[in-house]
Amino acid sequence: MDNPPRKRKKATSTSSDLQPAVNPQNSSPQNNQDVVTIDVPAVEVPELTPEEQSDRLHLERKVERAFFEAGKALAELRDRRLYRSTHRTFEEYCRDRFGHSRQQSNYLIAAAGVYENLTTIGCQNVANQDLTTICCQILPTNERQIRPLNKLEPQQQQEVWQKAVQKAGGKVPTGKIVKDIVQSIMERTQVPNSYQLGEVCQILAKDNPELRGKGGCWAIVTQVNDFTCTVRTWDGELTVGLKHLKSYEYLPEDCQQMQEVCDRISRVYSSGLGESVQSFLESLGKLKRVYLTGLEEKVLRVLETEMKD
CATH class of the missing domain: 1.20.150 (Lysin)
Structure with a gap:
């Protein structure tokens, strides 16, 4: 008796059917994962025109x-x-x-x-x-x-x-x-002492009891020696070793401006206007800038006027 014809099964596809064949020797669970390939089109960057090169x-x-x-x-x-x-x-x-x-x-x-x-x-x-x-x-x-x-x-x-x-x-x-x-x-x-006449420096008083009260003051170099400098502060002159000086590296114009301020402060100080005035002048002697504020300028002018009177 003839066998009845078999029904044809419907074709089905899986993700593995869409993947390229894998060499059995290199196959692994990870290699059987779904793989998605994305094609990224290359972006061409146009060269600069001669005009753009000139503008750049x-x-x-x-x-x-x-x-x-x-x-x-x-x-x-x-x-x-x-x-x-x-x-x-x-x-x-x-x-x-x-x-x-x-x-x-x-x-x-x-x-x-x-x-x-x-x-x-x-x-x-x-x-x-x-x-x-x-x-x-x-x-x-x-x-x-x-x-x-x-x-x-x-x-x-x-x-x-x-x-x-x-x-x-x-x-x-x-x-x-x-x-x-x-x-x-x-x-x-250069020679051991590189400071120049008129240069503005800061006095470093650490480990030098002779400079007590002068720490942080600015000073103007008036004489350059082999290993020391004679400097002028708001209230007089003194000789300082090189390790106790630090240049502010001001430009010549700034040094000249500080010289003018120093002259003004010294004149007022030498006039002996009182202890409160001396405290104000001492504060000016520790400035870390080359200019006076508007208020400092006004007060110093008043003191200069009082000195003249």
């Missing part, structure tokens, strides 16, 4: 020279006294108009001079005078990078900057790299 270079130069332009502008504002219609001093003008101290302005002005020296000497050394950080010469891009160069001669500034660029691997060096190179050069070439 132009804008980069502006960013690089921003601190230089600021320093040059501040120098002209100061030298031509273009602040005189609204402010009595350049210091007050900078504080009100730009929100920073005169010292910050002086740093920018000095940096502009250093930048100019670097580009001038750089132009003498290369044929292409298109000097930017992406062309034939690496130049500073902010003031702090070249602040340590302020006290060096123009030729020394260029030499130190080139060494700093090399140490930075051909990139714009940090201020610390520049400072370290300047320090190493000074240690090799």
Whole structure:
């Protein structure tokens, strides 16, 4: 008797049916997991057009020279006294108009001079005078990078900057790299006492009972000896060892301003106006800034008037 025809089973599919064949030797429970493949189309980044390349270079130069332009502008504002219609001093003008101290302005002005020296000497050394950080010469891009160069001669500034660029691997060096190179050069070439006449320092009285009461006071160097300095404070002169002095690293303009303040305080002190006045003058003798506040200036003027009367 013939067997009845068998029913055909419906075809079914599983996730394993959709996966590529797996070598039985490499099969494992983890290899049998569902696998999802996602195709990510490649995104093509268009190259800059010649016009865009020119615009980029132009804008980069502006960013690089921003601190230089600021320093040059501040120098002209100061030298031509273009602040005189609204402010009595350049210091007050900078504080009100730009929100920073005169010292910050002086740093920018000095940096502009250093930048100019670097580009001038750089132009003498290369044929292409298109000097930017992406062309034939690496130049500073902010003031702090070249602040340590302020006290060096123009030729020394260029030499130190080139060494700093090399140490930075051909990139714009940090201020610390520049400072370290300047320090190493000074240690090799200078005499033991590196302080200069007119330099403003802080007196460090620790472990020196002879300086009791002078700790934290600012002082102006009036004589440079081999291993000591004679300095002038608000109430007189004294000789201090080098380890008990710390330079504020003020710019020459700031040192000159501190000299004027010191002269004024000394005149009032020598007039003998009283103990309360002496306490006020002593507080001025410990300032950690190169300017007097508006109130301090008013009080000192009143004292100067009383002294004259």
